[in-house]
Amino acid sequence: xxxxxxxxxxxxxxxxxxxxxxxxxxxxxxxxxxxxxxxxxxxxxxxxxxxxxxxxxxxxxxxxxxxxxxxxxxxxxxxxxxxxxxxxxxxxxxxxxxxxxxxxxxxxxxxxxxxxxxxxxxxxxxxxxxxxxxxxxxxxxxxxxxxxxxxxxxxxxxxxxxxxxxxxxxxxxxxxxxxxxxxxxxxxxxxxxxxxxxxxxxxxxxxxxxxxxxxxxxxxxxxxxxxxxxxxxxxxxxxxxxxxxxxxxxxxxxxxxxxxxxxxxxxxxxxxxxxxxxxxxxxxxxxxxxxxxxxxxxxxxxxxxxxxxxxxxxxxxxxxxxxxxxxxxxxxxxxxxxxxxxxxxxxxxxxxxxxxxxxxxx
Amino acid sequence: xxxxxxxxxxxxxxxxxxxxxxxxxxxxxxxxxxxxxxxxxxxxxxxxxxxxxxxxxxxxxxxxxxxxxxxxxxxxxxxxxxxxxxxxxxxxxxxxxxxxxxxxxxxxxxxxxxxxxxxxxxxxxxxxxxxxxxxxxxxxxxxxxxxxxxxxxxxxxxxxxxxxxxxxxxxxxxxxxxxxxxxxxxxxxxxxxxxxxxxxxxxxxxxxxxxxxxxxxxxxxxxxxxxxxxxxxxxxxxxxxxxxxxxxxxxxxxxxxxxxxxxxxxxxxxxxxxxxxxxxxxxxxxxxxxxxxxxxxxxxxxxxxxxxxxxxxxxxxxxxxxxxxxxxxxxxxxxxxx
Numbered sequence: 001x002x003x004x005x006x007x008x009x010x011x012x013x014x015x016x017x018x019x020x021x022x023x024x025x026x027x028x029x030x031x032x033x034x035x036x037x038x039x040x041x042x043x044x045x046x047x048x049x050x051x052x053x054x055x056x057x058x059x060x061x062x063x064x065x066x067x068x069x070x071x072x073x074x075x076x077x078x079x080x081x082x083x084x085x086x087x088x089x090x091x092x093x094x095x096x097x098x099x100x101x102x103x104x105x106x107x108x109x110x111x112x113x114x115x116x117x118x119x120x121x122x123x124x125x126x127x128x129x130x131x132x133x134x135x136x137x138x139x140x141x142x143x144x145x146x147x148x149x150x151x152x153x154x155x156x157x158x159x160x161x162x163x164x165x166x167x168x169x170x171x172x173x174x175x176x177x178x179x180x181x182x183x184x185x186x187x188x189x190x191x192x193x194x195x196x197x198x199x200x201x202x203x204x205x206x207x208x209x210x211x212x213x214x215x216x217x218x219x220x221x222x223x224x225x226x227x228x229x230x231x232x233x234x235x236x237x238x239x240x241x242x243x244x245x246x247x248x249x250x251x252x253x254x255x256x257x258x259x260x261x262x263x264x265x266x267x268x269x270x271x272x273x274x275x276x277x278x279x280x281x282x283x284x285x286x287x288x289x290x291x292x293x294x295x296x297x298x299x300x301x302x303x304x305x306x307x308x309x310x311x312x313x314x315x316x317x318x319x320x321x322x323x324x325x326x327x328x329x330x331x332x333x334x335x336x337x338x339x340x341x342x343x344x345x346x347x348x349x350x351x352x353x354x355x356x357x358x359x360x361x362x
Numbered sequence: 363x364x365x366x367x368x369x370x371x372x373x374x375x376x377x378x379x380x381x382x383x384x385x386x387x388x389x390x391x392x393x394x395x396x397x398x399x400x401x402x403x404x405x406x407x408x409x410x411x412x413x414x415x416x417x418x419x420x421x422x423x424x425x426x427x428x429x430x431x432x433x434x435x436x437x438x439x440x441x442x443x444x445x446x447x448x449x450x451x452x453x454x455x456x457x458x459x460x461x462x463x464x465x466x467x468x469x470x471x472x473x474x475x476x477x478x479x480x481x482x483x484x485x486x487x488x489x490x491x492x493x494x495x496x497x498x499x500x501x502x503x504x505x506x507x508x509x510x511x512x513x514x515x516x517x518x519x520x521x522x523x524x525x526x527x528x529x530x531x532x533x534x535x536x537x538x539x540x541x542x543x544x545x546x547x548x549x550x551x552x553x554x555x556x557x558x559x560x561x562x563x564x565x566x567x568x569x570x571x572x573x574x575x576x577x578x579x580x581x582x583x584x585x586x587x588x589x590x591x592x593x594x595x596x597x598x599x600x601x602x603x604x605x606x607x608x609x610x611x612x613x614x615x616x617x618x619x620x621x622x623x624x625x626x627x628x629x630x631x632x633x634x635x636x637x638x639x640x641x642x643x644x645x646x647x648x649x650x651x652x653x654x655x656x657x658x659x660x661x662x663x664x665x666x667x668x669x670x671x672x673x674x675x676x677x678x679x680x681x682x683x684x685x686x687x688x689x690x691x692x693x694x695x696x697x698x699x700x
Contacts (some may be wrong), residue, residue, distance in 0.1 A: 066655020165631035167656020190449035193656045201642035203628035
């Protein structure tokens with residue numbers, strides 16, 4: 001009886017097994033590449049892979065599982081590409097046989113919840129911001145804040161500091177900036193995707209910080225610019241190195257991105273935070289892509305680099321829609337030169353690809 | 363034996379400490395040797411049961427192995443160090459352990475009286491037409507995913523705490539060290555209340571089920587002697603069901619200790635130890651939820667896993683204590699009957 005049932009089952013399964021065997025053959029036509037990591041650029045990467053699939057049929061699956069997990073997967077060469085908020089250092093890259101390059105630039109803004117004070121009214125300097133986050137300035141009516149904002153009626157409230165609880169690119173950028181403007185910050189907290197905050201409460205994700213700030217009168221936090229705009233949070237004007245108070249937004253982020261002129265030996269962009277120049281927003285930084293220098297499959301490697309090349313050129317316009325800033329053209333040239341020099345498959349260089357799939361858009 | 367609406371108890375039973383199954387009467391006569399299906403069936407179920415032990419063992423082993431780096435680097439000092447500094451890679455578990463234990467303890471403190479009240483009302487006092495809907499509502503509460511409690515806590519409950527409850531507490535009880543700091547609506551107290559709301563359905567439905575087991579004869583006799591409802595509950599129902607109640611409380615405690623998302627939303631996630639219930643704190647599971655994704659260095663990851671190991675051990679110890687307690691109560695009951 002059992003044997004008969006098994007035979008019956010086998011009859012049912014046979015077409016499925018055949019189908020399974022046939023699938024890989026069918027998939028040869030269009031590749032499916034996997035990547036994952038940083039959460040901050042996820043909306044953009046998802047948009048890019050959707051548009052690119054419509055254009056070329058090649059599919060890129062991006063999972064926002066966090067930089068740590070993305071880097072770990074790349075160390076074991078499980079993903080085709082990884083994404084990280086904070087750049088890896090040159091030694092770690094060499095050890096894992098990876099190359100790193102910036103993919104997109106974004107800005108971080110301090111946000112406040114103060115009754116009677118609208119967006120972009122409150123002015124702060126870098127050292128003041130550092131002292132607030134260090135817990136040295138504890139009330140909004142501190143003489144130093146009042147001196148800088150003589151026209152504002154600051155409420156007599158305690159300052160509640162709100163930070164990110166999870167490791168994030170936003171934290172990496174703001175702590176890097178605070179370290180640049182305050183020696184005490186470097187000493188007490190330092191720079192990283194998560195740090196030991198001297199004061200305050202922490203919440204998960206940009207959404208979490210936004211909602212804590214919205215709910216707590218007298219609070220100050222920091223979020224990626226898009227979230228501040230979407231949630232109608234009051235942003236703060238920060239003094240840049242030239243002494244001006246530019247409005248946070250695409251224009252001042254672009255001005256900062258234009259200052260990024262060279263790529264470090266680790267592929268990170270030097271000098272995006274606290275740059276000199278009129279109209280430069282001081283807290284700006286890049287998100288990074290990691291790929292293996294030694295590619296096992298030349299076809300996949302070509303598809304991968306063609307995709308990123310399309311993102312830099314044809315995919316540029318989607319960057320604007322989502323409040324990020326594209327990588328400036330001179331840097332893209334450097335990045336692609338690094339691809340040509342360092343990425344090999346079977347000993348042969350992969351880039352430039354004979355026919356990039358979609359060089360100029362459509 | 364089971365109360366008609368016992369869904370939550372069934373769900374809860376999955377989380378319960380593995381209970382010694384009552385020895386079933388095996389129908390020996392019917393199992394013929396050589397009956398392939400019977401042997402297959404027994405082997406399969408045995409394998410599934412063995413899988414549980416294997417899983418626990420595997421989880422323990424992996425946790426030990428992965429946490430080894432952290433413990434060899436920091437030593438046992440890891441357990442009572444306050445600092446948690448990812449930049450300098452100096453990690454200590456104390457704030458997270460403190461937050462886990464305190465938030466769960468407070469939650470139990472709130473949840474137990476409320477749950478007992480609901481269970482007593484449902485079994486002893488509610489008119490039949492009310493029993494069903496209220497019982498069902500309790501079970502539906504148990505089925506709400508914890509992320510929902512977290513969002514509700516953050517967006518609806520925390521503002522109420524910040525605007526009304528905490529300022530009132532500060533005004534009237536502000537002299538106590540328990541109510542210091544600005545009323546932000548985010549912190550230990552909010553987390554404990556949310557946790558309590560989450561475990562109330564579990565404790566309630568089990569308590570109600572065990573209350574329903576009390577023989578009607580015993581209760582009727584007490585009523586016949588002129589006892590009030592309170593006296594019946596106090597002197598008949600509760601003594602009869604002690605074991606079940608303790609079991610329910612520890613089940614709730616087990617859930618509170620490991621609860622992650624809801625707590626992460628409202629506890630404030632500060633690696634800090636404070637006496638004040640209004641100040642932000644942290645638990646082991648919320649630290650893990652927050653920091654695992656972006657932990658890049660080996661020592662950082664290992665320290666997080668070491669936290670996981672500590673939670674694993676805390677839960678094991680608490681469940682063991684619960685078992686021990688139940689066993690002692692059982693023995694006392696048996697002794698008193700003799």
